[in-house]
Amino acid sequence: MTAILGSIFLFGILENLFPFFQYKQSFSRRMSQNFALGLLNAIATSLTTVLLLKWVWQQNIWLGLFKGIKPLWLVGILSFLVLDVYLYFWHRLMHTWPIAWRxxxxxxxxxxxNISTAYRFHTVEVLLSNLPKIFLVWLFGIRPIHAVIYELAFTIIVVFHHSNWHLPERVDKFLSYFIVTPNYHRLHHSQIVKETNSNYASLLSVWDRIFKTFGYSINPQAIKIGLEEEPRELNFVKLLKLPF
Incomplete structure (x- = not known):
């Protein structure tokens, strides 16, 4: 909870002090729907994913593929990479499988x-995305501490790269060699389909480079955010009904 509130507070201040795009909507209007969706997803996750993970970590029948690997820091790095590359492929699937794209x-x-965009996901997608993750935790024997470390880093970076913070371009480009940055991810939210179908990484940008889906805009100010076929502002109910 501290990581969530801290990242929202920090990057919320930065995006308002140093905005990349100038907003036409009020602060509350552009964020309220997304945070409402995020709250619903948090409740749904706590009632499902958390309980399933608790069962996985309590069972002693299968201890995972990482069992016996030492030192512990190496297991932590491997766990981090497994979880992050999984999210890369899940995100890519969301764009290439028509029913998932809905x-x-x-x-x-x-x-x-803006920072609230990090929480603008349909509840069905959030719940389904956690099922393969739970399987990977079980298969590799990823420890609770390593899963928590990854989730904390993921939470902070996702808010960071969705923020409207005008990070200096040189800094943004340098950081993009390691992690997903605001300009890096803005290209993914472009209305141009070719650009939308790039930059699938969520935390470490290396996956886009390895799997040749990397892109970096030379003129990020010209990026038009959103979907051409859905130019309306959608409220909470319409967001939930949209896939159907």
């Missing part, structure tokens, strides 16, 4: 990216 487009209907 749910993921809820995220891409955002027309003014």
């Amino acid at each position: 749910f993921h487009r809820v995220h891409h209907t955002e027309m003014s990216m």
Whole structure:
């Protein structure tokens, strides 16, 4: 909870002090729908994913593929990489499988990216994305501490790269060699389909480079955010109904 509130507070201040795009909507209007969706997803996750993970970590029948690997820091790095590359492929699937895209487009209907966009996901997508993750935790024997470390880093970086913070371009480009940055991810939210189908990484940018889906805009100010086929502002109910 501290990581969530801290990242929202920090990057919320930065995006308002140093905005990349100038907003036309009020602070509350552009964020309220997304945070309401995020709250619903948090409740749904706590009632399902958390309980399943608790069962996985309590069972002693299968201890995982990482069992016996030492030192512990190496297991932590491997766990981090497994979880992050999984999210890369899950995100890519959301764009290439038509039925998955119906749910993921809820995220891409955002027309003014900001810190709250990090929580603009359909509940069905959120719940389904956690099922393979639980399987990987069980298969590899990823420890609770390593899963928590990854989730904390993921939470902070996702808010960071969705923020409207005008990070200096040189700094943004340098950081993009390691992690997903605001300019890096703005290209992914472009209305141009070719650009939308790039930059699938969520935390470490290396996956886009390895799997040849990397892109970096030379003129990020010209990027038009959102979907051409859905130019409306959608409220909470419409966001939930959109895939159907």
